[in-house]
């Protein structure tokens with residue numbers, strides 16, 4: 001491969017990376033994972049009220065969990081529906097009170113709930129279903145591989161042109 005082909009390949013890779021970057025910007029707008037799901041709230045979020053409502057959701061969840069044998073507390077399949085109801089509860093209350101969801105207040109409370117129920121669970125025992133891990137892994141790995149490929153190509157190309165010089 002001569003240095004002209006190298007330049008073309010570099011250009012191609014830059015194009016691909018630009019594409020990935022643009023796609024990344026687009027998917028961020030889709031509300032992927034931690035992005036707010038609501039448009040700009042018109043009214044201000046009443047945080048003290050939200051705190052209270054989220055604790056109500058939490059109390060419901062604690063009551064549901066109390067019905068489940070603690071030895072199953074690390075097995076998501078035993079309480080997935082209760083957990084989904086709890087998550088949905090925090091989401092709807094946030095929307096009603098014109099707050100983003102998820103927000104730091106809700107996240108802090110969910111961490112508190114996790115510490116309460118799942119502090120003794122090992123990672124192998126708990127398999128969180130949200131977000132889907134395969135999708136997440138692929139989304140993370142694609143840009144990583146593209147970046148590595150580009151660095152390798154640039155290094156290889158510059159070595160080649162050194163040889164020609």
Ligand SMILES: *[C@@H]1O[C@H](CO)[C@@H](O)[C@H](O)[C@H]1NC(C)=O
Nearest residue numbers: 044045046047048049050052
């Ligand atoms: C927020 O909600 C509380 C009730 O929990 C209310 O007393 C307070 O006036 C509200 N604050 C605002 C700014 O709306």
Ligand SMILES: *[C@@H]1O[C@H](CO)[C@@H](O)[C@H](O)[C@H]1NC(C)=O
Nearest residue numbers: 074075076077078124125126
């Ligand atoms: C979790 O519970 C389900 C249903 O009872 C069971 O099939 C599964 O083997 C359990 N998983 C673990 C890791 O204990």
Ligand SMILES: *[C@@H]1O[C@H](CO)[C@@H](O)[C@H](O)[C@H]1NC(C)=O
Nearest residue numbers: 070073115116117118119120
């Ligand atoms: C975790 O383990 C500690 C010590 O064995 C125990 O006191 C605590 O109740 C356990 N917590 C849960 C949520 O099972």
